[in-house]
Amino acid sequence: MTRGNVEVSLNFRQQVEMWVARIPYGQVATYGELAALSGQAAAARIVGGIAHYGDPTLPWHRVVNRFGGLASGFPGGREVQATLLNTEGVPCDENHTIINFEAHRWRPLL
DNA sequence: CGAGTGACCGCAA
DNA sequence: ATTGCGGCCACTC
Numbered sequence: 001m002t003r004g005n006v007e008v009s010l011n012f013r014q015q016v017e018m019w020v021a022r023i024p025y026g027q028v029a030t031y032g033e034l035a036a037l038s039g040q041a042a043a044a045r046i047v048g049g050i051a052h053y054g055d056p057t058l059p060w061h062r063v064v065n066r067f068g069g070l071a072s073g074f075p076g077g078r079e080v081q082a083t084l085l086n087t088e089g090v091p092c093d094e095n096h097t098i099i100n101f102e103a104h105r106w107r108p109l110l
Numbered sequence: 111c112g113a114g115t116g117a118c119c120g121c122a123a
Numbered sequence: 124a125t126t127g128c129g130g131c132c133a134c135t136c
Contacts, residue, residue, distance in 0.1 A: 040132075042119075045130080047118070049134065050134090053135080065119085
């Protein structure tokens with residue numbers, strides 16, 4: 001409600017998209033993390049919905065589940081997402097899971 | 111305008 | 124160890 005504070009007035013979707021846009025090159029974040037950063041830790045599922053219907057220009061390929069596994073509905077398939085991450089220096093195994101996931105995980109507090 | 115669905119997460123049998 | 128279920132918000136049909 002704080003008129004001077006823009007973040008509070010933004011909706012959940014807006015905040016999620018903002019956080020996704022802030023994910024740096026070569027790092028990844030989880031749906032739950034983005035949901036928590038947006039104020040609703042239990043709304044991780046909504047983040048997936050936003051990824052599907054939201055702004056496609058955002059780096060959604062840097063968003064994965066808590067296990068470091070790639071998304072199932074990524075445009076082009078998980079193979080494409082794995083290739084994109086690999087290009088950024090984030091290797092994935094044959095199971096479409098990020099290798100050394102914790103090491104590449106983005107830390108907003110950092 | 112109402113209801114269903116979704117690229118998830120955490121906990122309980 | 125695996126399976127099943129509830130919860131949250133936004134968007135589509």
